[in-house]
Structures are given as C-alpha cells and as structure tokens.
Amino acid sequence: MKDRDFDNDLAQKGLRRTRHRAAVLSILEQSQQPLSAEEIFMELKAREMPANLSTVYRILDVLTSNNMLQKLNITGGKSLYEYNRMVHRHHLLCLGCKKILAIGSCPLGDFEKDLAKKTDFSIEGHKLDIYGYCPECRKNDSP
Amino acid sequence: MKDRDFDNDLAQKGLRRTRHRAAVLSILEQSQQPLSAEEIFMELKAREMPANLSTVYRILDVLTSNNMLQKLNITGGKSLYEYNRMVHRHHLLCLGCKKILAIGSCPLGDFEKDLAKKTDFSIEGHKLDIYGYCPECRKNDSP
DNA sequence: ATTCATGCAAATTATTTGCAGCTTC
DNA sequence: GAAGCTGCAAATAATTTGCATGAAT
Numbered sequence: 577m578k579d580r581d582f583d584n585d586l587a588q589k590g591l592r593r594t595r596h597r598a599a600v601l602s603i604l605e606q607s608q609q610p611l612s613a614e615e616i617f618m619e620l621k622a623r624e625m626p627a628n629l630s631t632v633y634r635i636l637d638v639l640t641s642n643n644m645l646q647k648l649n650i651t652g653g654k655s656l657y658e659y660n661r662m663v664h665r666h667h668l669l670c671l672g673c674k675k676i677l678a679i680g681s682c683p684l685g686d687f688e689k690d691l692a693k694k695t696d697f698s699i700e701g702h703k704l705d706i707y708g709y710c711p712e713c714r715k716n717d718s719p
Numbered sequence: 720m721k722d723r724d725f726d727n728d729l730a731q732k733g734l735r736r737t738r739h740r741a742a743v744l745s746i747l748e749q750s751q752q753p754l755s756a757e758e759i760f761m762e763l764k765a766r767e768m769p770a771n772l773s774t775v776y777r778i779l780d781v782l783t784s785n786n787m788l789q790k791l792n793i794t795g796g797k798s799l800y801e802y803n804r805m806v807h808r809h810h811l812l813c814l815g816c817k818k819i820l821a822i823g824s825c826p827l828g829d830f831e832k833d834l835a836k837k838t839d840f841s842i843e844g845h846k847l848d849i850y851g852y853c854p855e856c857r858k859n860d861s862p
Numbered sequence: 863a864t865t866c867a868t869g870c871a872a873a874t875t876a877t878t879t880g881c882a883g884c885t886t887c
Numbered sequence: 888g889a890a891g892c893t894g895c896a897a898a899t900a901a902t903t904t905g906c907a908t909g910a911a912t
Contacts, residue, residue: 592886594892613877628894633877635892649795650846652902654876668840677838687826688849695820697811697851703793704847706831708840735911737867756902771869776902778867795877797901 589642596620596627600635601644601659609676610648610656610667650676650705666703670710679706732785739763739770743778744787744802752819753791753799753810793848809846813853822849 582598582605591597603619604611611619617632627635636657639645648656650669656676658665668677688699725741725748734740746762747754754762760775770778779800782788791799793812799819811820831842 592891594885596893630878630895631893637878647795649792652790652792652798655795668834668838670840679834683826683830684847691811691822691849692851695811696854697813698857699849699851701851702847702849704827704845706834706842706845708835708842708844711839714841735866737911739868773870773903774868780903781867 585644589644591638591642595625596631597635597639599623599625600632600639604645604657604659607659608678610658612654612656614654616657648703648705666705668706668708670708670713673710673713675710728787732787734781734785738768739774740778740782742766742768743775743782747788747800747802750802751821753801755797755799757797759800791846791848809848811849811851813851813856816853816856818853 582601583593585601586593586597599620600616603616603623613629613632613636616636617627617629620627620632636645636647640647640657644660645657646660648658648667650656650667658678664682666679666682668679669675670677682704684702684704688702691697692699725744726736728744729736729740742763743759746759746766756772756775756779759779760770760772763770763775779788779790783790783800787803788800789803791801791810793799793810801821807825809822809825811822812818813820825847827845827847831845834840835842
C-alpha cells in the first residue's frame with residue numbers, strides 16, 4: 577500500500593516503476609536520517625528485496641536527478657541520500673557520535689537576495705550544515 | 720622569504736618544518752580558489768619541489784587537523800583544501816563553469832545561538848555553500 | 863640519537879561502467 | 888517488441904597504508 581504511492585510518484589516523473597525504486601523511496605521516506613548507498617542496500621536485503629549495490633547507485637542517481645532525493649556530501653567519505661520533502665532543510669551533525677538531525681528553518685532568504693545583487697549570480701540553492709556536540713556527547717566527554 | 724613565515728607558523732604549532740609543508744601553505748595562501756590534492760601536487764612540481772601524491776595527502780591531513788587549512792567536501796568527488804584565513808568564509812559556486820568565489824560575510828550568528836538553545840547542542844561551526852550561475856554562464860546559456 | 867617525514871608500491875573505499883538477460887511500457 | 892532496468896564482474900577514482908630510507912629536532 578505504501579509502495580503504491582511511490583509508484584505514482586515515479587509514473588508522474590515519467591520513470592519506470594520498479595519494485596526496487598519504490599522500495600528505495602519508501603526506505604528513505606521512512607528514515608529519520610540520511611542514508612548511504614550501502615545502508616540502503618542492506619535495508620533492501622532486510623526487506624526481502626535484495627538488489628545489487630550498483631543497482632542501488634543507479635537508482636539513487638535517477639531519483640536524485642529527478643529531484644525525488646537529495647544527495648549530501650557532508651563528510652568527504654560516502655555520500656548520503658535523503659528523501660526530498662520539498663521543504664527547505666538543513667542538518668545538524670554531532671561531531672561526537674556522528675548523529676545527524678534535520679533542521680527545519682533556514683535563515684538565508686534575505687542573505688541570498690543580497691548576494692545575488694552583489695555578485696550578479698542567479699542563486700539556485702545552497703547547502704548548510706552545522707556542526708557541534710549533542711547533549712549526550714557533551715555529558716560523556718566533559719573535561 | 721615567504722616561506723620563512725610559514726616555517727614559523729609550523730613551528731608555533733609544534734610541527735616539523737619541511738620544505739613541502741611550507742610550500743603547500745604558500746600555494747594555498749596564494750590561491751584564490753580552494754585546490755584539490757592533485758592540483759597541489761602539480762603546483763609543487765611546477766615550483767620545482769615535487770612531492771609524492773601520498774605525501775601531499777599526508778601534509779594536507781596534518782595541516783587540516785592543525786587548523787591551518789580547511790577541507791571542503793562540496794562535490795562528492797575530490798575534496799578541496801583552502802588556506803584557513805581565520806575569517807569566517809563561505810563559498811559561492813557556479814553550476815555552469817564550476818568557478819568558486821569566496822564570500823566574506825555570514826548571516827548565521829544569531830541563528831546558531833537560537834539553534835543551540837533549541838537543540839541543546841554546543842555549536843562548533845558550520846559549512847555553507849551557495850549555488851547558482853555566474854553572470855558569464857547566464858549570458859552564454861540564456862534560453 | 864630519536865622522532866618523524868617522505869617515496870614507493872600496494873591496498874582500500876566509494877563509485878562507475880560494459881554487457882547479457884530480464885521487465886516494464 | 889522496444890526501451891530501459893538489473894546483476895555481475897571488472898574498471899576507475901580518490902584516498903590510505905606499510906615499510907624502508909632520509910631529514911628535522
């Protein structure tokens with residue numbers, strides 16, 4: 577039932593509806609955190625719908641270029657993917673335990689307008705990630 | 720004479736002063752753009768001070784962990800490094816020609832305070848990259 | 863003299879690609 | 888049936904590591 581919705585989303589974008597694509601969308605839509613290709617690969621296996629890792633990468637590519645997902649390059653290591661909820665979203669990362677929280681609000685609207693004026697760029701978007709230590713890690717590491 | 724300064728900087732951090740380290744600092748300090756490990760590798764060769772690529776990576780690592788450089792993971796491909804000028808700096812990337820401009824100002828001070836209050840994180844820093852099309856690329860691609 | 867930096871080659875990690883067979887339209 | 892997914896194995900790209908040698912303290 578869940579996956580029906582994703583099938584429609586895929587069709588609307590003119591993409592073929594395959595079990596794997598719908599499943600990837602479902603996994604990311606349900607996840608609180610952005611996931612790596614490999615984590616998605618494992619979750620697919622857990623859902624009895626195993627796919628090859630390269631297939632996972634190809635699916636993530638298609639869905640990202642169709643704006644159904646967003647690709648995050650936060651760490652320099654592996655890329656993370658999240659369901660694109662179409663609301664403007666940023667991330668707060670814990671430097672200790674590496675957990676990632678999504679942040680709802682964004683203070684950059686006026687700043688971008690200003691910047692466009694100053695630089696004569698057309699501003700298309702931005703990435704903002706904020707780093708710190710979460711309450712738990714601060715407690716455990718207190719000097 | 721330039722490199723003397725960097726030697727001092729290295730010494731102050733308790734790091735050994737080697738020609739290669741000073742040269743990497745000098746290259747990045749003089750560069751308008753963040754550079755990749757490979758670009759630095761080539762620039763070292765151009766300056767008649769060739770180093771092995773893995774040495775370059777090791778140098779970039781040390782200098783980054785000592786806060787003399789900043790590592791940027793903007794693209795998901797190769798990491799870029801820039802001289803840490805200790806002023807708060809962000810980047811404006813052209814999606815067309817991939818040029819990167821540094822932006823001086825940052826609007827996030829109050830936002831971070833707010834966020835710290837709401838989430839109980841201690842905020843240590845952030846990364847902000849802004850994407851758009853530069854004047855030239857807009858001219859060339861106008862539909 | 864000791865500690866650490868470097869070069870080299872080989873290993874690792876994340877991701878991409880070519881091609882044959884199978885699904886979806 | 889044609890277009891285009893998928894699996895598999897092999898290729899690539901960026902970065903890391905082990906070890907012997909050489910340079911900085």
